[in-house]
Amino acid sequence: MTRNFIYASISACAGALTYGLAANEYVSVSITVALLGIAWIVLFMRGLHRFSGLAFAVFVIISLVSLWADVSPVLALAGVSFSLLAWDLTRFHQRLQMTNSQQDARKMERAHFTRLALVIGLSLLGYFAVTRIHVTLTFxxxxxxxxxxxxxxxxxxxxxxxxx
Amino acid sequence: MSRIALLAALIYFIILAGVGTLNGAMVALALPLVLYLLAGLWRGPEEMRLTAERTISAERIAPGDSVTVDLKITNHGEALEQVLLHDPLPAFLKVIQGASSRLVDLPAHGSLSWSYTLQGRRGSHYFSEINAIAEDHLGLIVKRALLPTSGQLLVLPSISRVRHIAIQPRQTRVYSGVIPAHQGGMGIEFFGLREYQMGDSPHHINWRVSARQDGVIYSNEYEQERVADVGIVLDGRRRVNDFSGGRSIFEDSVLAAVAVSSSLLAEGNRVGLFIYGKRNKWTSPGYGKYQRERIMQDLALAETGETQNFKSLIIPRRLFPPNSQIILISPLGGGELNLLSQLRTRGFQLMVISPDPVSFEARALGDSPSVKLAARIARLQREVLLRELRHAGVQVVNWDVALPFEQAVRASLSRPPAFLRAIQRGRGAGQR
Missing domain, CATH: 1.20.5 (Single alpha-helices involved in coiled-coils or other helix-helix interfaces)
Structure with missing residues (x-):
């Protein structure tokens, strides 16, 4: 189950940013982002988990840069959140592979997903709350x-x- | 880079980029990362205070037998979430039921018991510790501990039985056994004639010969049978034992060593073992079941190694006096001829049991013309080597490991080779 969630998270992260950039007519950049997403999936499939931190950092930076490119903040948030999920689940997947008890693995998956859902849910709530507050500040x-x-x-x- | 450091770096970057561009939405992107860090702080693992107990259903098993390991982990501290308890196992042991690693939550002052079943190939393993790794659910804070346990598992080598191994060392010990001692006395086999002496049994008088002589009575003399000193040298050099694809003929050499040592000890001989592999290991010579147990334990630990040079093999005189029997078990990769010739000149009676590496490798490589040609060349080289060894007075047993050991060597080991019998006849005639 964790493996499928990782694929889904990477796809969602790359998909959101690709769509956002393509919608703003940065087609070549959006293709590059899609290719980066595919590269991340391939690296994961080949067991090169040490690159997940780098991939996570790259997608967070792309999410930031995409805001300058007038991509919707929701899509940028999706990019950050799903890359965070993929990075976290890759680490969790490695940990699950260290146990050869399927029963333990299922139990831990449930607990982990609950905790992640809580973090992401609170993040979304916080983000939407924050973006509705408008305060003018000096530099x-x-x-x-x-x-x-x-x-x-x-x-x-x-x-x-x-x-x- | 640790996970916390990566998250912190990204958060700093987002905040600085957001403030630098006065973009509030950008700063808000740091929120998921900040909350992720806070979640780690919220339920991080406490100090680990764990103890472990282990029970093993058997300490000595044969290859293919199973053994159950029971583990009990007690938590003497606060509750721990997501603790990975990993019982490290060597490659020769395989878990066939249950799990050697568990990922569990441990309640405060609670305990966890579980068991798993193992099966293994030849080897020995000390269960010295269990690795415990506790993390928060998001894997930000990691705590490790080693829980000491005790226990040992010995997987002894497979046993192959050989009824009798005919050896004829030049020197035997004083105790009676089954090895011909080249001396007249009490025995079964006819040895020679001598003049009748007071005390000789009338049954031993050779009337036919005595009748031809004038006034002299002759008695039959029988060959004494005694026990002998036998040194078994097991060649564990990686360069001659290990082949591509992780295949090794060493297991067959170990099996031969078990069969030979068991048979010789059962006949009352004094047997020692030298393993020339990863670690050079002498098992000092001894008799009986206790010695068999020592040899089996040392063979269970035998591994191939690659640092040794076979030219440096020195057989201590105090363990094996000259004229005793040395049995080398080796696939013979070259370089042994000089060594064996030197041992012969020092008076040792030599036997080489050689698992055939050419057939072993050729079977694994398939049936292509190039493999056939290479196998033919290698076989010719091997035949030349074996012939040179025979010319040097070494008894050679070439064993194709596709056949069971006892079946393959029955004919060649149950009686001495012709050249040894001829030497013995010549020596007996000389003594008479």
């Missing part, structure tokens, strides 16, 4: 907020690394 205020955000993320990362 200085935005920069201050950005620094605050970076400090918060750094503190979170530090906490997570200390737990390892």
């Amino acid at each position: 200085g205020a935005a920069a201050l907020l950005a620094l605050l955000g970076i400090w918060g993320i750094s503190a979170l990362v530090y906490r997570l690394r200390s737990l390892e």
Whole structure:
């Protein structure tokens, strides 16, 4: 089941960005994105899981860049969310392969998908809530907020690394 | 790059790009990644305080037999989610029922028991530890522990029985056995005649010869049968045993070593073993069932290796005195002729049991004309080598491993070869 979800996530991620870019007449770029999606699927099929992090980063950056190309923010969000799903599930798939108990694997799949659904669901809710709030900020205020955000993320990362 | 670092880098990049372009929608794209990180923080694994207990249904099995391993993992700490418990197994053991790795949730102060069944080829394995890897559900925080356990499993080599191996070393030990000792005395086989001495049994008087002599009575003398010192050398060099495609003729050499050592020990001989493979291992000579057990255990651990040079084989005199019997079990890849000639000059009686690598490899490679031609050339080279060995006074048994060992060697090992019998006759005549 996890394998199928990975294929679906990569396809959805690449498909959303390809469609968004093609709709804005960036045809050659959209073909490149589609090819990158196929390449990611091929890498996964060949068991080259170490490239999933790189593929994830590339698709997140493409999602960002696509916003400059006037692609719909929803499609860009789909690009980020589905690439995150594919990257996470690839790691989870590797972990499942380390157990030879099918029963355990099914149980863990259910728990993992529940947790992922929660994260993605909250992300979508948060995103739609955030995009409806319009606040006009000066560059200085935005920069201050950005620094605050970076400090918060750094503190979170530090906490997570200390737990390892 | 760790998963956390990758996520953090991407979040920083999104935020900086969003602020730099004053694009709020772009900053909002970081939200799924931030929530993903927060989820890891929310339910990360606690400190692992686990212990493991292991029970194995049998410690010694034969190849093909199954053994059940019971494991009990106790969690002495807080609840752990998604713990991978992995019992590492060597390649020669295969799980046929159950699972050696589990991915489970462990409740606080709870325990988990499970079992799995193994089957294996020849080898030995110490179950020293279980790997425990705990992660949060999103795999951001990973904690590892090694849980010490105990237990050993020995898969002994297959046993092939050979009824009798006819060896004729120049020197035997003092204890009675079945090896002809080239000395007159108590025995079954006729050895010679000598003048009657006081105490000789009247049954042993040779009346026919005595009647032809004038006033002298002759007694029959029989050949004494004693036990002998036998050193078995198992050649485990990778270059002569291992072939392409992971195939190896070494298992057949091990089987031959088991059969030969068992047969010789059953006849009361003092048998030692030298394994010349991954690790050079001497099993000092000994007698009986205990020695058989030691040899079986060492053969269970035998592996091929590639660092050794066969020229350096030195047989300690204190273990095997000159004139004792040495049996080399080797596919004979070349370079043995000098060594064996040297051993002959030192007085050892030599026998070579050689699993045939040419037939073994040719069968695996198929039936194409080029394979046939190559096999023919290799066979000729091998025949030349075997002939040179025979000329050097070495008894050679060429074993095509497609045939069962006992069947293949019955004819050649049940009685000494003609040249040895001739030597013995000559020696007996000389002594008389």
